[in-house]
Amino acid sequence: MKLPVQIVLGVALTALFLGAALLSFLWTPYDVEVLTIADRLTAPNANYWLGTDHFGRDTLSMLMVGARTSIAVAVVAVGIGILVGVPLGLTAAANRGGWLDELIMRTNDLIFAFPSLVIAILITAVFGPSAVNAILAIGIFNIPVFARVTRGGALTIWTLDYIMAARVSGKKGARISLEHILPNIANLLIVQGTIQFSLGILAEAGLSYVGLGAQPPTPSWGRMLADAQTMIYTTPRLAILPGISIIMMVLGLNLMGDGLRDILDPRIRRARE
Numbered sequence: 001m002k003l004p005v006q007i008v009l010g011v012a013l014t015a016l017f018l019g020a021a022l023l024s025f026l027w028t029p030y031d032v033e034v035l036t037i038a039d040r041l042t043a044p045n046a047n048y049w050l051g052t053d054h055f056g057r058d059t060l061s062m063l064m065v066g067a068r069t070s071i072a073v074a075v076v077a078v079g080i081g082i083l084v085g086v087p088l089g090l091t092a093a094a095n096r097g098g099w100l101d102e103l104i105m106r107t108n109d110l111i112f113a114f115p116s117l118v119i120a121i122l123i124t125a126v127f128g129p130s131a132v133n134a135i136l137a138i139g140i141f142n143i144p145v146f147a148r149v150t151r152g153g154a155l156t157i158w159t160l161d162y163i164m165a166a167r168v169s170g171k172k173g174a175r176i177s178l179e180h181i182l183p184n185i186a187n188l189l190i191v192q193g194t195i196q197f198s199l200g201i202l203a204e205a206g207l208s209y210v211g212l213g214a215q216p217p218t219p220s221w222g223r224m225l226a227d228a229q230t231m232i233y234t235t236p237r238l239a240i241l242p243g244i245s246i247i248m249m250v251l252g253l254n255l256m257g258d259g260l261r262d263i264l265d266p267r268i269r270r271a272r273e
Helices: 007-026 059-094 099-112 117-128 131-156 159-166 173-209 219-231 237-264 266-272
Strands: none
Touching: 007 059, 007 099, 007 173, 059 099, 059 131, 059 219, 059 237, 059 266, 099 131, 099 219, 117 131, 117 159, 131 173, 159 173, 173 237
């Protein structure tokens, strides 16, 4: 089967930044916590390929470690959404029309009323700003997203004949959800996961930009943008480079999500055939 162009491009872009993030655990051109004031705002050259910032830190090293920070926050936040939201969605679908279904979905509506930024402000007001609190804020916002997607997909499966046969054979709702419902909506969850991953990157950058995400000296793309805003006219590369990194990472994930949808959705696959 020929892979769609968008998934090839999406995987390539995602792999580029993921590889840079993984490499940063082992090696970076310079230590991002070492300040070299004598080399501040150095233009790109043989020693500093992307130049330095206003503290003399290597921009390439900052981007590599910033990728690690953004990806780690997004992965854990999406993981929270999946681990909590999917069981809630399956439970709501299994009790469709009942009080438990209403309780779960109305609670989800309540969480939707508070964007991740507002949730982050509430959390940091109590515990202080940090990457962990950014993860909690984004993760909490992801829970109702996965719960709704799971419930919507599961409700369609619950109406099929083989589910009725499973119920007649004596299987309980939890067992049917795990053995029959979840495998058949896995494609929906995979696609939604890539979308939420890209939104998690954006959310982390936004929270770090306003000072609610990763704190110095830990580099973050959003923090790099915030630090560069006062030098946008004198040293625009300090804002352009992290901005391009965010754009390309989110673009890669969205392209990969679109490609996975085309591959995993049988209706689209049949139309292409």
